[in-house]
Amino acid sequence: MGIIIVIVVIVAVVLIGFIFVGMYNGLVRGRNRVREAYSGIDVQLKRRVDLVPNLVETVKGYAAHERGTFEAVTKARAMLQQASGPAEAAQANNMLTNTLRSLFAVAEAYPQLQAAQNFRELQSELSDIEEKIAFARQFYNTNVLDYNNRIGTIPTSVIAGMFGFAPEQFFEAQEADRAVPRVDFGAGGSAPAAPAPPADTTTTGGTPGTSS
Secondary structure, eight states: OHHHHHHHHHHHHHHHHHHHHHHHHHHHHHHHHHHHHHHHHHHHHHHHHHHHHHHHHHHHTTOTTOHHHHHHHHHHHHHHHHOOSHHHHHHHHHHHHHHHHHHHHHHTTOHHHHHOHHHHHHHHHHHHHHHHHHHHHHHHHHHHHHHHHHHHSTTHHHHHHHHTOOOOOOOOOOGGGSSOOOOOOSTTTSSOOOOOOOOOOOOSSSOTTOOO
């Protein structure tokens, strides 16, 4: 009888050990998936950072007097370069998106700039990067949610606390910043509006100099 009890205890300890190891390994795999997913965002953010100087210089060639806009874009780019961690990178990326909108608003006043092949290619590449960032962000946040749920629920939370597994940060985009900054290159889409025709100075039974 005593031997049976010992065997049962040993089996129970072994099973608990396997469960313990399984949960620990699951947490490690989850954390690694989060880090791998963030590397996908990081690659696209670096592409975006590298693209900005060429974009600024191209617009500056047509609108050199828009110094405030260029400085804002350059500052936001530097903040993104220096960002540490998903939350800070997301905030800096949102700020860069806002400044790029201002840059494209400037570009709308210059039809020759909009027609320039180099500018069109840069804008197209930026749009492609934005779409890839959005996809990578969704993939990353999905992994973060799964991992954070694991370390926040019992019994995995006990192991997470014992071995220092901390929640990961989401990469958040403000609702206003989710849209890709675009410029309409279509005919009449973004060119400045034509000046209004002069007022009709003919008379139609009224006082000269007033329109009917």
